Amino acid sequence: MSALAQPAGAPAAWPDTYGDEAKPRMGFFTDTSICIGCKACEVACKEWNLIPEDGLVWTGESYDNTSNLNANTWRHVAFIEQRKPLKLTDDAAELESAAQPEPLRWLMESDVCKHCTHAGCLDVCPTGALFRTEFGTVVVQEDVCNGCGYCVPACPFGVLDKRDLPRSPDDAPLALPLLGKKEDGRVWKCTLCYDRLKGGHEPACAKACPTDSIQFGELDELRERAEKRLRKLQAERWNGARLYGHDPDDGVGGFGAFFLLLDEPEVYGLPPDPVVPTAHLPRLWKSTALAATAMFVGIAAAFVGGRT
Amino acid sequence: MTDRKPIKEGKALENGKPAGTTSWDGSITELGTTMESYYGRPVVKEPVWQPEIPFYFWTGGIAGASSVLHGVARVARNDTLAKRCLYVGTAFDLASPLLLVSDLGRPERFLHMLRMFKVTSPMSVGSWILLLSGGASTTAAVLELLGVLRPLKWAGEVVSFLSGPPLATYTGALVANTSIPVWSEARDELPWVFGLSAAASAGAAAAIVTPTDSAGPARRTAVYGVLAELGLVEYMERKLGFVGEVYKKGEAGRYGRISKLCTAAGAALLARAGARSQAAAVAGGALVLAGELALRWSVFKAGFQSARDPRYTVLPQKERIRQRGGGAR
Numbered sequence: 001m002s003a004l005a006q007p008a009g010a011p012a013a014w015p016d017t018y019g020d021e022a023k024p025r026m027g028f029f030t031d032t033s034i035c036i037g038c039k040a041c042e043v044a045c046k047e048w049n050l051i052p053e054d055g056l057v058w059t060g061e062s063y064d065n066t067s068n069l070n071a072n073t074w075r076h077v078a079f080i081e082q083r084k085p086l087k088l089t090d091d092a093a094e095l096e097s098a099a100q101p102e103p104l105r106w107l108m109e110s111d112v113c114k115h116c117t118h119a120g121c122l123d124v125c126p127t128g129a130l131f132r133t134e135f136g137t138v139v140v141q142e143d144v145c146n147g148c149g150y151c152v153p154a155c156p157f158g159v160l161d162k163r164d165l166p167r168s169p170d171d172a173p174l175a176l177p178l179l180g181k182k183e184d185g186r187v188w189k190c191t192l193c194y195d196r197l198k199g200g201h202e203p204a205c206a207k208a209c210p211t212d213s214i215q216f217g218e219l220d221e222l223r224e225r226a227e228k229r230l231r232k233l234q235a236e237r238w239n240g241a242r243l244y245g246h247d248p249d250d251g252v253g254g255f256g257a258f259f260l261l262l263d264e265p266e267v268y269g270l271p272p273d274p275v276v277p278t279a280h281l282p283r284l285w286k287s288t289a290l291a292a293t294a295m296f297v298g299i300a301a302a303f304v305g306g307r308t
Numbered sequence: 309m310t311d312r313k314p315i316k317e318g319k320a321l322e323n324g325k326p327a328g329t330t331s332w333d334g335s336i337t338e339l340g341t342t343m344e345s346y347y348g349r350p351v352v353k354e355p356v357w358q359p360e361i362p363f364y365f366w367t368g369g370i371a372g373a374s375s376v377l378h379g380v381a382r383v384a385r386n387d388t389l390a391k392r393c394l395y396v397g398t399a400f401d402l403a404s405p406l407l408l409v410s411d412l413g414r415p416e417r418f419l420h421m422l423r424m425f426k427v428t429s430p431m432s433v434g435s436w437i438l439l440l441s442g443g444a445s446t447t448a449a450v451l452e453l454l455g456v457l458r459p460l461k462w463a464g465e466v467v468s469f470l471s472g473p474p475l476a477t478y479t480g481a482l483v484a485n486t487s488i489p490v491w492s493e494a495r496d497e498l499p500w501v502f503g504l505s506a507a508a509s510a511g512a513a514a515a516i517v518t519p520t521d522s523a524g525p526a527r528r529t530a531v532y533g534v535l536a537e538l539g540l541v542e543y544m545e546r547k548l549g550f551v552g553e554v555y556k557k558g559e560a561g562r563y564g565r566i567s568k569l570c571t572a573a574g575a576a577l578l579a580r581a582g583a584r585s586q587a588a589a590v591a592g593g594a595l596v597l598a599g600e601l602a603l604r605w606s607v608f609k610a611g612f613q614s615a616r617d618p619r620y621t622v623l624p625q626k627e628r629i630r631q632r633g634g635g636a637r
Binding site: 059064120123145147154162187267268274278284287302 | 347349353356376384413472480481484486500525526536
């Protein structure tokens with residue numbers, strides 16, 4: 001089991017906080033090389049988690065009409081049409097014949113919350129609505145979140161978002177107009193189906209995935225499986241095959257939900273080198289303390305001399 | 309890894325460019341690194357904060373720095389200035405939580421902010437600072453007005469004085485502690501920018517409401533605060549380089565120019581005529597206040613612009629990987 005070390009100064013880390021109730025860290029390994037873009041994960045997620053419909057639009061961006069992860073999309077299938085070879089070749093003659101157009105490669109990737117080891121959203125949440133479960137996942141408590149929105153720009157992956165829906169006529173009128181101008185106003189994201197995990201089931205998206213592109217399990221075991229899969233693809237000379245988020249030494253301490261990609265992360269709309277914002281916090285608090293101290297000194301200096 | 313050209317012929321990249329994404333050309337950039345994007349879509353989310361937030365940065369700053377002005381004025385036995393700073397600070401201390409509560413998605417749950425104290429969350433730390441500062445200033449101001457319970461009033465003044473600078477500067481830490489490139493890369497400067505802006509606006513507010521012969525320190529705070537801030541903002545923009553170009557563009561650029569114009573003009577007026585004429589002090593102070601509000605809006609809008617364009621997120625990260633010699637950390 002991987003230890004979830006926290007940034008300096010943080011309270012005792014998972015899994016110690018759970019004592020005997022701690023479970024092995026669970027996660028996803030999303031192998032995009034076998035994703036067929038069926039979006040069963042998106043649908044299963046919406047169904048199980050009762051996520052509201054949030055507009056039906058045609059984007060013209062390949063088969064992707066949900067565009068990104070947000071409050072109402074917790075699994076998002078990205079579609080990328082590329083003129084790149086699916087496999088690499090050493091054959092010089094084949095490289096020479098670049099005159100003919102390269103074949104079309106269609107990448108598909110089911111994106112999801114990364115359930116980071118060092119989760120920026122969890123670190124900055126002022127209410128404690130975001131917490132780490134006994135499975136090592138990161139979940140928003142909907143009865144605690146007050147919609148301050150700090151986690152939204154804190155996430156290095158742009159996963160979290162505030163849900164703003166039109167006010168329903170059934171809503172009881174509130175005494176003060178200041179209180180209750182929005183219907184929901186809270187922040188939502190993937191829970192890694194915390195309720196299903198509690199009941200011993202796998203998350204809805206993994207259950208629905210027909211190709212096992214989305215694999216659910218204990219993180220350590222998934223990492224081994226992913227390494228094996230990568231070695232196989234590399235032996236077969238797949239173009240651009242790489243793991244993303246599997247490394248516990250990366251800027252967020254490794255993802256709880258990591259990926260096998262076939263191109264640079266940014267091609268899929270993912271950051272190539274994500275770092276949790278709180279990694280810089282000691283330095284940030286230091287510059288803040290210096291600036292605050294300077295304010296005492298500066299304003300005191302304004303009183304020296306020249307007083308009439 | 310193969311050497312690849314950025315896709316330019318991909319129709320989706322051009323036609324699918326979402327409204328609001330600017331200057332995306334999918335090609336070589338100033339950093340000398342190439343990148344592709346997912347239909348030009350942002351990697352990080354724009355903040356969901358409403359206009360209340362930049363207004364709060366401004367009011368919270370005035371409240372915090374006014375408390376310091378008030379405290380030092382007391383020690384310097386300038387009671388005319390001290391009293392006015394106490395009242396100004398309290399007024400802005402009281403306006404601040406209203407703005408913050410109004411911004412919440414669930415305003416009726418504002419007390420959830422006080423469920424815990426979390427040093428990893430500048431917003432949590434700030435909520436407690438604001439509670440402390442607001443409570444202390446209000447107590448001191450009310451007792452000052454009533455002229456009773458002097459020891460309690462002094463205690464309130466001391467707490468208000470000590471919590472002033474944290475209140476004025478933590479907001480800089482708050483925005484810097486995000487994944488928005490133009491904010492997080494300025495983590496060394498933003499608390500200072502916000503602190504200087506707060507000091508300048510508190511000085512300006514005090515210069516407006518205080519008779520000229522007692523307002524000297526307030527005017528100097530405003531003038532030197534503006535000067536230092538103008539220099540620091542310029543330095544910050546240069547240091548940020550590619551990421552900082554949002555300060556020259558769009559709304560952030562517009563508010564930035566307004567800010568520089570207003571603060572410079574206001575400071576000049578305060579310095580030249582503020583000591584002789586109350587009218588000049590009022591006009592100069594108002595200009596500085598307007599300029600500082602524009603500065604908060606400029607920083608606020610820069611964050612949105614920085615998040616909106618994936619180049620600002622991706623390219624510095626790729627540059628980081630390149631400098632490490634490729635691969636993982």
